[in-house]
Amino acid sequence: MPQVLEFKLPDLGEGLTEAEIVRWLVEVGDVVAIDQPVVEVETAKAMVEVPCPYGGVVTARFGNEGTELPVGAPLLTVAVGTAEPSETVTGAGAGAGAGAGAGAGPGSGEAAVDAEPSGSGNVLVGYGTGAPPVRRRRVRPQALSAPAAAVVAVAPGPVAVVSPLVRKLARQHDLDLRQLAGSGPDGLILRADVESAIRSATPAPAAAPAGTPGARPAVTAGLTTRPAGERIPLRGVRGAVADKLARSRREIPDATCWVDADATELMAARAAMNGVSGSGAGPKVSVLALLARICTAALARYPELNSTVDMEAREIVRLPEVHLGFAAQTERGLVVPVVRDAQTRNVESIGAEIARLTEAARTGTLKPAELTGGTFTLNNYGVFGVDGSTPIINHPEAAMLGVGRIVPKPWVHEGELAVRRVVQLSLTFDHRVCDGGTAGGFLRYVADCVEQPAVLLRTL
Structure with missing residues (x-):
């Protein structure tokens, strides 16, 4: 079986901590070469084409165009080479939550092992950044029979969330992420999914009687009431x-x-x-x-x-x-x-x-x-x-x-x-x-x- 390596959003330098996906340059199933640009992102400073340090077949993408991802969040997974039988590597195959830093718990049957870098190491061509060693995970035998790009539902396994911001927002509003259906690729839970659940769980405020002095239209977003109007994200x-x-x-x-x-x-x-x-x-x-x-x-x-x-x-x-x-x-x-x-x-x-x-x-x-x-x-x-x-x-x-x-x-x-x-x-x-x-x-x-x-x- 091929190894499925996970490529995360690299550190783009200059203290940048996040980037917005502007345009995907590859589709799931495409064959990519080492250092081929795979996505165009917009940072707080410039538009950047991000090359992938691996060569192989794209098995999954994380995030739609317009999605903002923190540095270190998974961008995509690539199936490369041939895996050793006992060390099949998984990116999305073990659940999207694995890319969000969900560690293996006791008795889970998973043990993270170090591997030699597989790829160019040029996380961002032209910026002089080097790639840290790729992390491999052993997966449970039952997961090996699943297709490399599939998301395996294991209860109580990791939740399909890659963004720490989404997890934090859910915790703040006492939401159980396991009860949400993600609208992202392979069921990935996005911030929009959490915000929609918050709005559904929050009763709308009573409207002010017509003609009340000082009354103005308002909308409910999360747990706060804000004036109506077009909203343009400051990002x-x-x-x-x-x-x-x-x-x-x-x-x-x-x-x-x-x-x-x-x-x-x-x-x-x-x-x-x-x-x-x-x-x-x-x-x-x-x-x-x-x-x-x-x-x-x-x-x-x-x-x-x-x-x-x-x-x-x-x-x-x-x-x-x-x-x-x-x-x-x-x-x-x-x-x-x-x-x-x-x-x-x-x-x-x-x-x-x-x-x-x-x-x-x-x-x-x-x-x-x-x-x-x-x-x-x-x-x-x-x-x-x-x-x-x-x-x-x-x-x-x-x-x-x-x-x-x-x-x-x-x-x-x-x-x-x-x-x-x-x-x-x-x-x-x-x-x-x-x-x-x-x-x-x-x-x-x-x-x-x-x-x-x-x-x-x-x-x-």
Whole structure:
């Protein structure tokens, strides 16, 4: 008989603890090769294709598209090779609950034994993660006659639940999971099944009499009454953004200063770089790339703003490298890709990296490592047609520069009123790392570079 190996959702790095199944890339019965991507998941940071470290036939999948699984929960089982008669390995064959950490009890006839890794060990290709040794289980003789992918009902055996969150929810509401029929693959009990059972067991609250002042429609979810309306789960990228921004507001005493700048000369310099006659060589230089280069020059003069705060040690940590994040709006929400070592790059290099990361953000192929580790963020909200904003700092950074739209406005130039291209710049900073004088000096230097790009020649 083949060995049925269980592949669990791997640790995707960067402290991620869960992921949502977006799209299955294989079906039960498909033959997969080692390191072949089998499922596309969305984490709090990016969309990731997860490869399977085993080669063989897919015998079971755990979780429908849209299901959120914790790291360590079973993803699928694969039948590989030929098993030794006394050590037939089972994944789903011994009950789906086995993948949820349901250990073998005394007298159960099961004994877990270590095995050599069977597969590539590359739990996530490109992320440098290694696979721990595969765990094998001996199964009772009566279970060996069942098909490898079948769920064996053994009473009082393990319950078909893989998510610890589902078990916890059931315990909180005194639900016996053995009495529930799972709607997932092979009878797997999902969170939706438990919530449905809770709603069925909870009487609906009496409706307020018509015309009662302050009465409003409500729905019952679990044991609480909540207002009616469309509910959108805060998870994935949207949930990560919500958590990070809320933490920033809780922990960082921020302040904002802003200034209007005449960007006419900057735009003229950009046009000259790009060759308005069409004779220019190389990729076009973007306004964002120019502003990013200005930021790195300003941070060299004001390193206080390229830092973070360690409150446990009560220390300000000034960071030697500038990893410049920039806000990018995508169909999946706001993400902040990071240009590594921006202080070593010229305008052309920064522009090329911004273009690469922006395209990856739009296609959902950014790696978690490309979305973390920023030390300063540049936010160009002018693309939304607005002039100003008060940015929220991207925790745990110390500052963010916001840039509004560049539009023609009346401006006093060389003593006379003229129509110039004006932009509003705003800097939100952590008041723990510096005072207003430093923040004002940084912002004024940025504005001077925008108004007189030749100022940058000192740092090029």
